[in-house]
Amino acid sequence: MASKEITYKEQPFQLSYELVNPAQEPVLLVLHGWGSNKEIMKQAFAKTLPEYKHIYLDMPGFGKSTNEMILTTEDYANIVKLFLDELGVRATIAMGHSFGGKVSTLLDTPCLVLLSSAGVVTVKPWSVKIKIATFKLLKPLGMKKIRELFVAPDAQGMSHEMYETFKNVVDEDFEASFAKSQSRALCFWGKEDTATPLYTGEKIAGLIENSEFYPLDGDHFFFLKHSAFIAQTITEQCISPKAKL
Structure with a gap:
């Protein structure tokens, strides 16, 4: 585990992260959901996609990363971009769960992997x-x-600061951002998800022009049981020579 300090809007952030397959050049960035941290994402995907350098990041205010500012989703994306600049890398794939899906969408990577992403306001x-x-x-x-x-x-x-940040992002309508995305998007969803229901995933996949939708058995954390399938699909759709990028 390592940490990197970046400064955003004159505020320092100490960001905790971990690398897997550090010798590889192409980069897979993995972002967790609200209230979570990098460890659950690493648990799911660290043994997959060996041809990629994995970066598991605790976003500001979660895990071992600091935050003393009231932030928006756009702020989180800007901070992540600064973090990648400090590492001297560009992500080819951004994978995000729930809140992390919204942040990943704003990174404009060639391939976007959404795992039960937040962003559609539910009744x-x-x-x-x-x-x-x-x-x-x-x-x-x-x-x-x-x-x-x-x-x-x-x-x-x-x-x-984190409570006010939560209020900023919890009921955020992100449909316009999904519609603007130029990434090749793979949308994986838990069929029994109650936090971000299945129909929200169908809507997001419909908003992103170049996307595929994969409903899978399970709840909001369905990906813990389906990491092998998700990795295989990423390989076929985003990495292989026949990928539809």
Whole structure:
């Protein structure tokens, strides 16, 4: 494991990362989802795609990487680009899970691999709508533990900066960014995913002109069971001489 310090908007970030197959030249960048870290992604894919140098990165505020700023998804993408510049590499493939899928989309790599990516706003059930309305009603009263009671589990226990960042990105409509993508996109999805439902993956694949959609058994972390198939598909669609790039 290594770390690299970069400066973005006059703010230093200490970014933790790990390389697999460091002697290889082509680069596979792997980005985790919200509330996660590089370790789960490495667990899934470290033994696949040996012809690529893998970069597993803890994005700012997650794992062992620091963050003391309120960020947007675009900020995350800019920070990742600076990080790659500091390493002196360009990613051929960007792979992103959930929130990491949105960040990966903004990197404009030749090949984009989305794993149950966030970015399509879903209709909230009435129970969630009631929670939101109640939270807004009680917020001016300054009642203790309101955040613990009403904030999503993904946001609990966060610093002020990360909580405000979470609010920036959680219900972000990313459809225009998907539609602008010029990458060759492979969209893999868990059929039983409730965090980013299957229909959102179908919509994203429809928005990206050069894309393929692969529904697979499993939930939001389906890729842990299907890493071999995902890697094989990447090889066939993005790496082999017959790849449709």
